[in-house]
Amino acid sequence: MSGARPARKSSGRDGDETLRAFPGRLWCVVPAAGRGTRFGAQRPKQYVALAGKPLLQWTLERLAACERIGGLVVALAGDDAHWPGLRELAGKPVLTTVGADERSGSVLAGLRALPASVGGDDYVLVHDAARPCVRGDDIARLIDRGVAAGGALLAAPLRDTLKRADAQTRVAATESREARWRALTPQLFRRAELMDALERADRDGVAVTDEAMAMELAGHRPLLVEGAESNIKVTTPADLVLAEFLLRGLRAEG
Ligand SMILES: Nc1ccn([C@@H]2O[C@H](COP(=O)(O)OP(=O)(O)OP(=O)(O)O)[C@@H](O)[C@H]2O)c(=O)n1
Numbered sequence: 001m002s003g004a005r006p007a008r009k010s011s012g013r014d015g016d017e018t019l020r021a022f023p024g025r026l027w028c029v030v031p032a033a034g035r036g037t038r039f040g041a042q043r044p045k046q047y048v049a050l051a052g053k054p055l056l057q058w059t060l061e062r063l064a065a066c067e068r069i070g071g072l073v074v075a076l077a078g079d080d081a082h083w084p085g086l087r088e089l090a091g092k093p094v095l096t097t098v099g100a101d102e103r104s105g106s107v108l109a110g111l112r113a114l115p116a117s118v119g120g121d122d123y124v125l126v127h128d129a130a131r132p133c134v135r136g137d138d139i140a141r142l143i144d145r146g147v148a149a150g151g152a153l154l155a156a157p158l159r160d161t162l163k164r165a166d167a168q169t170r171v172a173a174t175e176s177r178e179a180r181w182r183a184l185t186p187q188l189f190r191r192a193e194l195m196d197a198l199e200r201a202d203r204d205g206v207a208v209t210d211e212a213m214a215m216e217l218a219g220h221r222p223l224l225v226e227g228a229e230s231n232i233k234v235t236t237p238a239d240l241v242l243a244e245f246l247l248r249g250l251r252a253e254g
């Protein structure tokens with residue numbers, strides 16, 4: 001990413017000349033306002049170098065390359081000093097807004113910053129900036145099955161034996177892995193329903209860790225759509241090594 005510019009709240013007017021999002025394609029909100037505490041780098045992990053580019057650049061490029069996505073809204077930290085001022089990727093508009101102290105708040109800010117042309121009943125995607133290895137075919141399958149189901153998320157079935165630990169990190173119990181899945185992103189919901197669910201969780205003081213949790217609390221039953229195990233979330237430095245390996249494989253696939 002070229003020279004950094006401070007994050008600023010984009011209004012619909014900012015990208016009017018490119019807001020003609022590709023007809024029939026969905027907008028994607030990208031929460032990218034985290035601090036990367038568990039990663040422990042000098043800069044927020046979304047800006048650490050990954051295969052020669054900032055991690056966030058990979059994620060945004062992979063989303064913009066997806067045929068089914070028409071525009072991106074990136075929620076940035078108010079003091080983000082690394083954002084390069086992108087306004088377009090692959091001919092698709094890139095808008096920004098200021099995120100919040102929690103991921104759910106950043107997602108809500110992104111939903112609010114979507115162009116007015118995105119109606120309340122329109123489906124939108126939410127994808128972590130920290131997941132640079134997402135596959136376009138997974139996104140397409142999520143959209144096709146999620147729209148039919150009224151909302152969905154990519155997920156991976158738990159394949160390891162699951163242990164619960166006591167305070168001394170010793171096995172307290174072995175938990176069933178039957179019907180247990182790991183939630184991934186993107187997650188796909190109607191704009192208004194998701195905003196209502198997130199606002200309701202916030203009012204109720206419930207800390208939701210993904211969009212589907214907020215939707216479940218609001219009475220919805222999102223569909224799990226199996227996604228690639230390679231769609232990892234970069235949380236610690238060890239994940240970055242794996243992400244570089246996975247990206248190389250994705251590039252080899254073309
Ligand atoms: N207040 C926040 C917190 C997180 N995120 C984003 O949500 C995604 C998943 O969050 P996580 O992996 O937990 O990132 P961090 O919160 O930065 O990591 P940590 O918890 O280690 O600080 C990331 O793309 C992150 O930038 C966000 O937009 N706003």
Ligand SMILES: C[C@](O)(CO)[C@H](O)COP(=O)(O)O
Pocket residue numbers: 103128182183184185209210211233
């Ligand atoms: C949204 C998510 O990636 C689904 O697994 C996860 O909940 C994010 O958690 P984090 O602690 O904010 O990284």
